[in-house]
Amino acid sequence: MLPPGPRTPKILTTYRLLAQPHHHYPRWRERYGDPFTVRAINGTVVITGRPDLIETIFRADHRTYAPFGVEAVGPLVGTASIFALEGEPHRRERKLMMPAFHGARMRAYAETMANAADAGFAAADNCDAPRLLDAMQAISLEVILRAVFGVSDEDNPEDYAEAIVQLIDAIHPAFVFMPFLQRRLGGLSPYARFLERFGEVNEMLDTQIDRRRKEPGEDILSMMLAARYEDDSQMSNGQLADELRTMVVAGHETSALSLSWAIDAVMRHPEVEQRLRDEIDGLGPDPDPEALAKLPYLDAVCKETLRRHPILTESLRLLKEPMTLGEYDLHAGATVSPSILLAHYDPELYPEPERFIPERFVDRSYGPFEYLPFGGGHRRCVGAAFAQFEMKIVLGRLLARYDVSLASPVPPRPVRRNITMAPHDGVPARLTVRRRARRSGAPASLRSAS
Numbered sequence: 042m043l044p045p046g047p048r049t050p051k052i053l054t055t056y057r058l059l060a061q062p063h064h065h066y067p068r069w070r071e072r073y074g075d076p077f078t079v080r081a082i083n084g085t086v087v088i089t090g091r092p093d094l095i096e097t098i099f100r101a102d103h104r105t106y107a108p109f110g111v112e113a114v115g116p117l118v119g120t121a122s123i124f125a126l127e128g129e130p131h132r133r134e135r136k137l138m139m140p141a142f143h144g145a146r147m148r149a150y151a152e153t154m155a156n157a158a159d160a161g162f163a164a165a166d167n168c169d170a171p172r173l174l175d176a177m178q179a180i181s182l183e184v185i186l187r188a189v190f191g192v193s194d195e196d197n198p199e200d201y202a203e204a205i206v207q208l209i210d211a212i213h214p215a216f217v218f219m220p221f222l223q224r225r226l227g228g229l230s231p232y233a234r235f236l237e238r239f240g241e242v243n244e245m246l247d248t249q250i251d252r253r254r255k256e257p258g259e260d261i262l263s264m265m266l267a268a269r270y271e272d273d274s275q276m277s278n279g280q281l282a283d284e285l286r287t288m289v290v291a292g293h294e295t296s297a298l299s300l301s302w303a304i305d306a307v308m309r310h311p312e313v314e315q316r317l318r319d320e321i322d323g324l325g326p327d328p329d330p331e332a333l334a335k336l337p338y339l340d341a342v343c344k345e346t347l348r349r350h351p352i353l354t355e356s357l358r359l360l361k362e363p364m365t366l367g368e369y370d371l372h373a374g375a376t377v378s379p380s381i382l383l384a385h386y387d388p389e390l391y392p393e394p395e396r397f398i399p400e401r402f403v404d405r406s407y408g409p410f411e412y413l414p415f416g417g418g419h420r421r422c423v424g425a426a427f428a429q430f431e432m433k434i435v436l437g438r439l440l441a442r443y444d445v446s447l448a449s450p451v452p453p454r455p456v457r458r459n460i461t462m463a464p465h466d467g468v469p470a471r472l473t474v475r476r477r478a479r480r481s482g483a484p485a486s487l488r489s490a491s
Contacts (some may be wrong), residue, residue: 089366123284212459334434
């Protein structure tokens with residue numbers, strides 16, 4: 042038997058999930074308890090924000106699950122993507138990819154991330170209120186092109202950037218959450234436009250993969266080309282293209298959104314801004330990117346941003362085997378979901394959860410069933426460490442060199458953008474070079490990144 046939950050028509054429930062999860066998830070939990078069941082167009086899901094039940098889900102054997110929503114998101118990333126794989130193929134793929142995103146290999150990209158940040162902020166000159174989301178998207182994309190794809194100046198990175206942005210913009214939440222809308226309709230549907238962009242990006246990826254096979258570099262693509270499975274086989278071009286596309290879909294938007302939320306939050310809390318600037322200024326006017334990534338308060342600010350503004354609201358799992366979740370015995374075929382949103386707003390874990398308080402991550406640490414911005418268990422995001430490393434470097438470089446004045450006195454509300462939650466206004470702001478940055482020879486101002 043499934044837990045109780047809202048009995049509204051599926052289309053209305055789906056709309057509420059898409060439009061106002063921050064409002065309806067807590068409301069449903071208060072009314073029906075935890076866990077509760079949501080019946081939406083893309084499936085029936087048992088949702089929980091309780092750490093003990095999240096632990097039950099994340100600790101289950103990897104063979105217990107199949108990936109949720111492959112028919113919906115699979116066309117976006119490809120059937121060979123780590124997202125679409127399950128069981129032993131998923132384990133093998135994950136083991137192959139993990140080294141590229143951790144340890145010394147990840148730290149080798151620090152300078153690339155810092156250079157992308159500096160260039161991105163310097164590219165927004167003579168604009169009173171650029172949308173910081175636009176600047177952050179440009180920076181995140183530059184990092185992906187350089188560090189992941191291995192694109193150089195000779196490879197026309199502008200063409201890659203334009204094609205990827207058009208692909209991301211063509212992803213519509215309607216055909217993601219409602220797969221039956223994945224129809225061409227004579228080439229006039231949103232899905233048809235997406236497929237056109239998909240093909241253009243695929244051609245570019247094939248070109249870059251062939252180039253890196255002949256001329257390996259220090260990028261993640263080259264590492265993946267050189268990696269071997271346990272049977273000594275390599276990834277095919279199709280597998281590589283699917284994984285690269287997954288990194289774009291999963292990494293580009295999420296990094297840019299997290300940074301945009303972070304800047305907005307810091308600037309609305311002067312005490313946080315001052316403490317953070319004091320810590321960053323201790324590294325000098327041109328802080329080393331790896332040193333930035335080690336700053337404890339900067340780390341706490343980034344963690345609190347991801348708690349307060351989770352980019353994804355849930356972590357979905359399709360059961361292949363029965364599971365006992367609390368007092369409920371769930372059958373195979375049911376879907377379970379730790380709710381990132383509910384866990385991060387649990388007042389017993391995070392007193393005054395609506396407030397932005399980075400100190401909570403200085404004063405204590407949280408377990409993987411209490412804090413889960415990148416999901417958890419055997420399907421936790423492979424690029425989580427890479428994303429957090431990039432977030433600290435980009436935010437640190439910005440605050441080391443620029444003062445930021447937000448254009449709106451009202452905090453942005455979260456809205457659905459593709460499958461993510463974004464600030465509705467893109468965080469318009471005015472950026473001014475700090476005096477110490479000006480003395481160090483940093484760029485004098487910013488141009489619009491839009």
